[in-house]
Amino acid sequence: MIIPETKYAKSGDVNIAYQCIGKGTLDLICVMGWVSNVELLWEEPTVSSFLNRLATFTRLIIFDKRGTGLSDRVPQMPTLELRMDDVRAVMDAVGSPKAALLGISEGGSMCALFAATYPERTAALILCSTFAKRIWDVEYPWAPMPEERKKFFDAIIEGWGGVVDIDTIAPSMSNDERFKKWWATYLRRSASPGDALSLARMNTEIDIRNILPSIHVPTLVIHRKGDLDANIEEARYIAGKIPGSRLVECEGDDHIPWVGKTDPILDEIEVFLTGTLNQSDLERVLTTVLFTDVVGSTRKALELGDARWHHLLESHNVMIRKELARFRGREIKTTGDGFFATFDGPARGIRCACAIANAVRQLGIEVRLGLHTGECEIVGDDLGGIAVHTGARVMSHADAGEVLVSATVKDLVAGSGIQFENKGKHELKGVPGEWELYAVVQ
Numbered sequence: 103m104i105i106p107e108t109k110y111a112k113s114g115d116v117n118i119a120y121q122c123i124g125k126g127t128l129d130l131i132c133v134m135g136w137v138s139n140v141e142l143l144w145e146e147p148t149v150s151s152f153l154n155r156l157a158t159f160t161r162l163i164i165f166d167k168r169g170t171g172l173s174d175r176v177p178q179m180p181t182l183e184l185r186m187d188d189v190r191a192v193m194d195a196v197g198s199p200k201a202a203l204l205g206i207s208e209g210g211s212m213c214a215l216f217a218a219t220y221p222e223r224t225a226a227l228i229l230c231s232t233f234a235k236r237i238w239d240v241e242y243p244w245a246p247m248p249e250e251r252k253k254f255f256d257a258i259i260e261g262w263g264g265v266v267d268i269d270t271i272a273p274s275m276s277n278d279e280r281f282k283k284w285w286a287t288y289l290r291r292s293a294s295p296g297d298a299l300s301l302a303r304m305n306t307e308i309d310i311r312n313i314l315p316s317i318h319v320p321t322l323v324i325h326r327k328g329d330l331d332a333n334i335e336e337a338r339y340i341a342g343k344i345p346g347s348r349l350v351e352c353e354g355d356d357h358i359p360w361v362g363k364t365d366p367i368l369d370e371i372e373v374f375l376t377g378t379l380n381q382s383d384l385e386r387v388l389t390t391v392l393f394t395d396v397v398g399s400t401r402k403a404l405e406l407g408d409a410r411w412h413h414l415l416e417s418h419n420v421m422i423r424k425e426l427a428r429f430r431g432r433e434i435k436t437t438g439d440g441f442f443a444t445f446d447g448p449a450r451g452i453r454c455a456c457a458i459a460n461a462v463r464q465l466g467i468e469v470r471l472g473l474h475t476g477e478c479e480i481v482g483d484d485l486g487g488i489a490v491h492t493g494a495r496v497m498s499h500a501d502a503g504e505v506l507v508s509a510t511v512k513d514l515v516a517g518s519g520i521q522f523e524n525k526g527k528h529e530l531k532g533v534p535g536e537w538e539l540y541a542v543v544q
Contacts, residue, residue: 105144108172111165111195113188119172120165120192124157128225128375129198131163131189132156135207135231135358136301137292139171140164145437146284147494148275151479151486152360155368156204159376163201165192169301170293179300182308185212186219193223202226202375206359207233207332208305214340218316227321228371231357233332234340235309242311244333251306258302262295270330272361274354274532278498280395281361283438314343321347322374324367328355348374362532390451390475390511391485391493392431394422394458395440397468397502414465415439421461429454434485440469442494444485448475448507449515455505456544463503472497474508488533495530496539505542512540 106121121140132153134143143164144150156162166173168180168188180188189212193201202225205213210232217227235242237251246254257266265282266289268275275281293301321344325337334351341349350370356362373379396402396418403411422441426433429450434442445451455471462469474496476489492508500506512522522540530537 105141108140109195111188111191113168113191116168116174116176116188118165118168118174118188118191120163120195122161122163122196123153124160124162126157126160126162128160129163129193129196129201130156130160130204130375131165131193131198131201131213132204133167133189133206133209133213134164135209136305137170137289137298138164138166139288139292140166141172142284142288142291145435146281146288146360147437147442147486147490148281148364149360150435150484151490152364152368154484154486155364156371159372160202161196161198163192163196163198165189166292169297171291175294175297179297179304182212182215182310186216189216190220190223199223200225202228204228204230204371205232206230207357208236208308211305211308211310214310214317214344215313217319217321218313221319224319226375227317227319228374229321229323229337229340230359230367231325231329231332232323232340233308233336234311234314234343236306242336242339244335244339251302255299255302258295258299262298263290271357273330274356274362278495278531280393280437280440280494280498283400287438311343314340315345317344317347320374322350322370323347324350324352324359324370326352326354326356326362328353329357330355331357386477386479386487388475389478389485389489390445390448390473391478391490392443392445392451392455393437393440393472393494393497394443394455394469395437395471395497396462397470399439399467402467414467417465418462418467418469421465422458425454425457425461429457434483440497442485442490444478448473448511449518449520452505452507452511452515452520452542456542459503459505459544468502470497470500470502471505472500472507473505473511475510475514492530492533492537495533496537498531499525499528499539500541505544507540507542509538509540 203213210229474493521543
């Protein structure tokens with residue numbers, strides 16, 4: 103996968119990092135919540151799949167708010183007003199006189215204010231997992247109590263650099279070690295501990311209730327019914343205050359929209375912005391996906407130190423790429439200390455996975471590997487769809503040095519001479535049903 107080029111827009115004296123992807127006739131500015139890093143977003147398959155789908159029917163523009171990610175650090179956290187300046191600066195930089203705005207979580211608060219203030223530059227407004235106020239009062243009883251926010255602040259102070267708040271933000275992924283590792287890295291590289299805390303405290307002071315009736319652009323409010331971070335009643339309140347807005351309630355309890363069942367959210371956004379649901383631009387192909395992950399990488403990195411760990415990781419990457427080339431595998435992308443690759447045949451994928459497991463063992467490390475065969479969506483240089491998620495989940499169940507495959511893969515290589523050990527039925531997070539998994543006997 104090729105990460106879109108990161109460019110910079112000037113907002114006053116501050117440099118704002120942004121990216122563009124897609125060739126749709128409608129510009130869509132996506133404003134992430136809390137903190138972000140526009141380059142690390144693409145390293146997580148669930149996020150890249152979500153963004154690539156948006157880019158099939160829009161020209162998608164993402165950016166890091168000042169003080170976060172690849173944008174300039176600032177001496178004090180910006181107000182919503184300054185953040186609106188950053189949106190206008192990015193729009194000017196990409197030559198967009200008017201754009202739809204998609205605000206996620208706290209990003210929705212700023213988008214709502216922008217739409218009310220600059221209707222001439224706002225084609226439409228989409229508020230996803232958004233709140234109007236971030237602290238409880240008697241007229242807005244769905245927001246967190248002060249002690250709940252303090253608990254969140256304490257989690258930042260004590261745990262920044264690790265996995266923070268995932269049980270609330272993405273409960274469906276709370277047991278997925280690969281995702282948790284990416285999430286910790288994403289947060290760490292999106293903001294310093296002090297900046298993350300300052301932003302969280304500033305977000306707690308947000309209150310856009312009074313401006314909601316002043317929004318006069320087409321508006322979609324979309325929210326999951328079981329959202330553990332922003333109560334569904336908040337979406338109902340917001341939709342009730344914005345004239346002519348449409349409320350869509352989706353199933354699920356994840357707060358961030360790119361995990362869990364994402365298609366219902368993406369379908370609603372596409373219909374809202376284009377009037378139709380047309381996925382004909384998505385090319386689909388049957389392929390075998392392989393995911394790899396270094397076992398105990400955090401412990402190993404601490405043992406070796408940064409320099410030696412990065413040298414070891416580079417040697418690991420060279421070995422894996424050598425085996426991929428030998429077995430005609432195609433590298434899609436690296437995911438932290440793992441690989442996502444595809445093969446035109448499952449037997450070739452299995453043999454490559456076994457070769458990788460044996461090769462990297464020479465470096466004193468073990469990897470876990472998972473394979474699945476299914477129909478994938480090709481969007482540009484990336485792959486998406488349930489088959490990709492299934493392959494990643496299969497890998498997460500593998501032991502050190504183990505090559506684990508789905509029953510689909512096992513059935514497709516009948517007669518190849520490859521032997522398997524039945525590992526029983528498993529639930530794969532975010533994938534419907536129970537799945538029979540098999541370990542390759544090496």
